[in-house]
Amino acid sequence: MFKKYSSVLIPVLSTIFLLVLIVFSGNFFVGEIREITEQKRQMSLKLETVEAKIATLESSANNVKQFVSVASYAVPEKNPSLLVTSQIRKLAAVNDILLDSFIVTAGSQNSQAENQQQLLMAHQISFVAIGAGYNEISGFVTKLNSLLPLLRLDSIEVNKANQNNIEAKIGLSVFSAPYPKTLTLVDESLGGLTESEQGILTLLETYNAPEIDINPDVSIETGPRENPFLLSN
Amino acid sequence: MANINLLPKERASNKDLGRLYLFFKKIAFLFFVLFLIVTGVGGAIYFLFNNDLNNTKAKYEEASSKYKSLQSTEASLIFLKDRLQKSQEIFAGRNLEESFDKQQRIFFYAPEDVGFVKSKSDYSSSELELEFSGSKSMKFLLENLAQNSDFNRLVIKELTFLQNKGYNLLLGGF
Numbered sequence: 001m002f003k004k005y006s007s008v009l010i011p012v013l014s015t016i017f018l019l020v021l022i023v024f025s026g027n028f029f030v031g032e033i034r035e036i037t038e039q040k041r042q043m044s045l046k047l048e049t050v051e052a053k054i055a056t057l058e059s060s061a062n063n064v065k066q067f068v069s070v071a072s073y074a075v076p077e078k079n080p081s082l083l084v085t086s087q088i089r090k091l092a093a094v095n096d097i098l099l100d101s102f103i104v105t106a107g108s109q110n111s112q113a114e115n116q117q118q119l120l121m122a123h124q125i126s127f128v129a130i131g132a133g134y135n136e137i138s139g140f141v142t143k144l145n146s147l148l149p150l151l152r153l154d155s156i157e158v159n160k161a162n163q164n165n166i167e168a169k170i171g172l173s174v175f176s177a178p179y180p181k182t183l184t185l186v187d188e189s190l191g192g193l194t195e196s197e198q199g200i201l202t203l204l205e206t207y208n209a210p211e212i213d214i215n216p217d218v219s220i221e222t223g224p225r226e227n228p229f230l231l232s233n
Numbered sequence: 234m235a236n237i238n239l240l241p242k243e244r245a246s247n248k249d250l251g252r253l254y255l256f257f258k259k260i261a262f263l264f265f266v267l268f269l270i271v272t273g274v275g276g277a278i279y280f281l282f283n284n285d286l287n288n289t290k291a292k293y294e295e296a297s298s299k300y301k302s303l304q305s306t307e308a309s310l311i312f313l314k315d316r317l318q319k320s321q322e323i324f325a326g327r328n329l330e331e332s333f334d335k336q337q338r339i340f341f342y343a344p345e346d347v348g349f350v351k352s353k354s355d356y357s358s359s360e361l362e363l364e365f366s367g368s369k370s371m372k373f374l375l376e377n378l379a380q381n382s383d384f385n386r387l388v389i390k391e392l393t394f395l396q397n398k399g400y401n402l403l404l405g406g407f
Contacts, residue, residue: 008250011257018264022271029275036282043289050296057303057310064309071316075323120319134349138337145330150320153329155355166349175323180315183307186297190307197317204320 046187053184056192064193067201073148073209077179079106080149081123083210084174087147088127091208095140098130107176122173124154129168130161137168148209149174332359332407335384339363339404342377344370350401359407360390365400374402 076083081104092099105124131137137158144151154171161167184190193201333354339361340347347370350362365371378384391403 005250008254008257011254011261014261015257015264018261018268022264022268025268025275026271029271029279032279033275033282036279036286040282040286040289043286043293047289047293047296050293050300053307054296054300054303057300057306060310061303061306064306064313067313068309071313071320075316075319120322134340138333141333142330142337145327150323152323152326153333153354156329156333156353158349158352160350171355175319177315177319180311183304183311186300190310192310193314193317196321197314200317200320200324201313 049187049189053190056190060192067205070148070201070204070207070209074150074204074207075120076149076176079121079123079176080174081106081125083212084125084147084149084151084172087149087208087210088125088144091143091147092129092140095136095143096131097136097140100128100130102127120175120177122152122175124171124173125151126169126171129170130165131168132165134158134166137166141168141170144170144172146207148204148207150207151175329354329356329359335359335407336361338383339374339378342381343374346370347374354407358405360403360405361407362391362401362403364398365402367399371400371402 085102085104089099091097103124103126107121107123129137129140131140141153141156144153152173152175154173155169156171157169159167333352336352336354336359343363344365346366348364350364352361353359363374365374378387386406387404388406389402390405391401393401393403395401
């Protein structure tokens with residue numbers, strides 16, 4: 001019986017073997033191509049993000065760095081109470097306002113805060129301003145809003161000190177916040193300045209900045225700094 | 234005419250097997266060609282796609298190194314965005330400035346003989362006290378304020394009359 005069909009058996013087995021081979025190879029290639037297509041899709045997305053980021057950074061390279069100092073004056077890293085006090089004194093001198101009874105209270109950092117980087121710390125300043133009339137005092141208070149570092153009026157009580165003078169008890173808050181320390185990931189998107197951010201920047205530029213330099217070092221350190229106290233031979 | 238087969242029966246079945254053998258041989262050949270096509274086309278597509286993926290990877294690596302050269306700009310941009318977001322928070326909290334500004338604008342609508350007595354603004358209330366020598370001046374101010382859309386809501390908290398001083402008006406709700 002086997003001898004009778006042995007001549008047909010070889011082509012039948014070859015056919016079955018080839019059929020299995022076709023199915024397996026087809027399956028293999030479909031799987032591989034699908035995987036490559038998926039990898040390509042993900043890589044293209046990453047590439048698109050990085051290219052968009054490069055375009056954003058290249059277009060903002062010229063104007064971003066020049067605004068760093070005005071932004072650092074607006075909200076400094078450390079308590080700016082003394083800096084603000086000096087700014088207020090200068091403004092008062094220009095507007096013929098007498099200042100008295102300065103009290104500075106430093107805000108405390110909340111250690112329970114979830115993200116310390118996001119924290120805006122408020123520090124309180126209170127003082128008494130004395131001027132010749134209501135217009136002088138109100139003009140001075142209005143001009144406080146255009147000082148850098150930024151401050152916020154918390155309370156104001158204006159009274160007649162005597163027949164010739166008006167006295168204002170003013171309570172303010174000034175702010176500080178730690179500088180951001182981390183950059184985005186390579187394939188994490190980063191937009192340029194939005195219209196509202198640009199608007200704030202334009203506004204801050206018109207404000208009265210202090211004359212001292214608190215320009216922050218926002219560059220990334222790539223190696224250990226040299227010890228400046230080591231004597232060179 | 235009668236169909237007479239003089240061949241032995243074994244030979245007849247061998248002929249059928251021969252046909253079957255030829256049929257499967259053709260099918261096997263066809264499958265072999267199909268296998269070549271599948272592997273050839275599959276291999277070619279795999280090669281092309283893999284090549285495309287490698288090109289994209291190379292472009293990504295190139296873009297990544299270019300991005301690294303722009304990291305100081307990125308640091309400045311992130312810094313700037315962070316400070317601007319915090320500045321915006323401070324601006325959003327400036328509510329008292331607005332009520333103090335409204336108090337100042339009262340004087341634009343007041344007659345010349347109006348006098349300032351006191352004012353107070355904090356997060357709980359905002360008040361302004363003015364003095365008038367006569368009721369006509371006070372009426373003039375109140376009429377002006379009523380016609381002005383800047384002051385949607387004002388509260389007259391107190392109205393005092395003293396024979397020797399005149400009228401004192403305490404306004405609130407700025």
